[in-house]
Amino acid sequence: MVHGGVLPSGLLCVSIFSSEGSRRGMVGPVRPQFVLFGSSIVQTSFSNGGWGAILTDIYSRKADILVRGYYGWNSRRALQVLDKVFPKEAEVQPSLVIVYFGGNDSLPPHPSGLGTHVPLEEYVDNMKKIAAHLKSLSESTRIIFLTCPPVNEAKAKIRQATSRIANTVVRTNEMSQKYSEACVGLNGHLGVQVVDVYDAIRKQDGWMDTCFTDGVHLAEEGSKVIVKEILKVLKEADWEPCLHWKSMPTEFSEDSPHDLIAPGGKGTINPSEWTSYRATQWD
Numbered sequence: 001m002v003h004g005g006v007l008p009s010g011l012l013c014v015s016i017f018s019s020e021g022s023r024r025g026m027v028g029p030v031r032p033q034f035v036l037f038g039s040s041i042v043q044t045s046f047s048n049g050g051w052g053a054i055l056t057d058i059y060s061r062k063a064d065i066l067v068r069g070y071y072g073w074n075s076r077r078a079l080q081v082l083d084k085v086f087p088k089e090a091e092v093q094p095s096l097v098i099v100y101f102g103g104n105d106s107l108p109p110h111p112s113g114l115g116t117h118v119p120l121e122e123y124v125d126n127m128k129k130i131a132a133h134l135k136s137l138s139e140s141t142r143i144i145f146l147t148c149p150p151v152n153e154a155k156a157k158i159r160q161a162t163s164r165i166a167n168t169v170v171r172t173n174e175m176s177q178k179y180s181e182a183c184v185g186l187n188g189h190l191g192v193q194v195v196d197v198y199d200a201i202r203k204q205d206g207w208m209d210t211c212f213t214d215g216v217h218l219a220e221e222g223s224k225v226i227v228k229e230i231l232k233v234l235k236e237a238d239w240e241p242c243l244h245w246k247s248m249p250t251e252f253s254e255d256s257p258h259d260l261i262a263p264g265g266k267g268t269i270n271p272s273e274w275t276s277y278r279a280t281q282w283d
Contacts, residue, residue, distance in 0.1 A: 029251065030092060032063040032243070037078070037085065038100030040217060041149070043069030048213055049220030054227045058282055061251040061272065063095065063243075074116040075101040075126035082133050093138040096243055098230065099130060100146040103216070106179040107171060124182050131190045142191070142239055144230060147180035149197045149222065152208040155215025171216060193237055195229040224280065231282060245282070 036042045036052050045052030045067060056065040068085050070077070078101055086097070104116035105123045118126065127145065134143050151171045180198035187194040201207050201222060208215075211222030218226070234244040242248070250272050259268035275281065 031251065032095035032248070033066055033092065034059065034063050034096040034098065034243075035066045035068055035086075035094045036098050036100075037068045038098075038146070039069065039073045039104055040071040041069070041100045041103065041146070042067060043071050044217055045069065045223070048218070049223060050218065051223035051226040051230075054223060054280075055230070057278065058227070058231075058245050059248075061253075062245055062248045066094075072104060072116065073101070074104040074118050075123050075130070076118055079126055079129060082130060086134060086137055088137060090137075093141055095140060096142045096144065096234075097134050098144045098146065099127075099134075101127065101130075102148040102179045102183055103171070103176070106148055106175040108175065120178060120182055123179060124186070127183065127186055128189060131186070131192045135190045140241075142237070142243060143193065144233055145183055145186060145192055145194045146226065147183040147194065147197045147199075148176040149201050149211075149218065150176055150207070152212050152215035155208075155212065193233045195226065195233060197226060197229070200225050200229050227282070235283070 034055070036045055036055075042052070044050060046056075047053075052065060052067055059065060086094070102123065105118035105126075107115065107117050109115070109117040131143055131145075134141055150173050153170075153172060156171050177198060180196065184194050184196050186192055201211050204211060204221070204225060207222075211219055211225065213219045231244065234242070235246075237243075253270070253272040255268065255270050257268055259270050261267075262269045
């Protein structure tokens with residue numbers, strides 16, 4: 001099957017694929033899919049040594065990490081696109097969905113009635129609906145919710161004051177904690193596991209200065225905290241199959257005469273499980 005189109009430059013763009021290729025994707029073999037779904041904490045998870053990038057490295061040759069992050073979104077908007085991002089009729093369903101909403105929901109309401117604020121009870125109800133939809137995708141789809149992180153309020157206020165889109169709505173730890181605790185309360189609901197990001201980050205020494213790029217979004221140190229907690233859940237969860245990286249098969253891990261030559265030149269070394277190149281050795 002041939003599809004064509006014209007790029008803005010006037011060049012012809014042609015793609016050729018078979019019906020089997022469109023079903024399975026453009027590259028194979030088909031690996032388990034982990035989908036990161038949420039607001040800016042997800043969209044920026046490949047920036048600044050982000051947690052999405054770290055997970056992709058950890059799960060290289062084991063799972064494909066897909067990012068579905070939307071800057072500025074709240075749980076209301078998530079519900080509007082849930083069927084489009086996670087269609088029930090898809091032939092391949094994710095093995096794991098990591099969901100983060102709450103930071104924007106927890107912003108105080110604006111007098112205009114506009115903005116991202118979602119009342120706490122509605123936020124909880126929205127997250128339950130998201131969990132129910134994801135759970136319905138397949139019997140093997142697993143779900144992890146991430147709670148709101150804390151914020152460095154001083155830096156957040158400076159960021160708000162100097163922003164091109166400045167307004168009177170400022171993030172506070174009081175509100176972040178309330179929404180975080182509400183999310184923690186969903187642990188076990190419809191099989192959802194919850195990572196308490198708020199608590200985990202606040203346990204770090206000097207967290208206000210090391211864990212954020214701007215007082216709100218995560219720097220590499222903050223992302224490492226999240227990755228550590230996610231891996232802990234994946235290791236301890238009673239899921240079959242286990243989705244912890246050390247328990248998952250490695251793609252093309254068989255020995256080969258075409259691998260690196262071993263000392264002495266009488267054999268080869270299989271490098272498929274090597275992790276020594278990583279600055280952090282993850283458990």
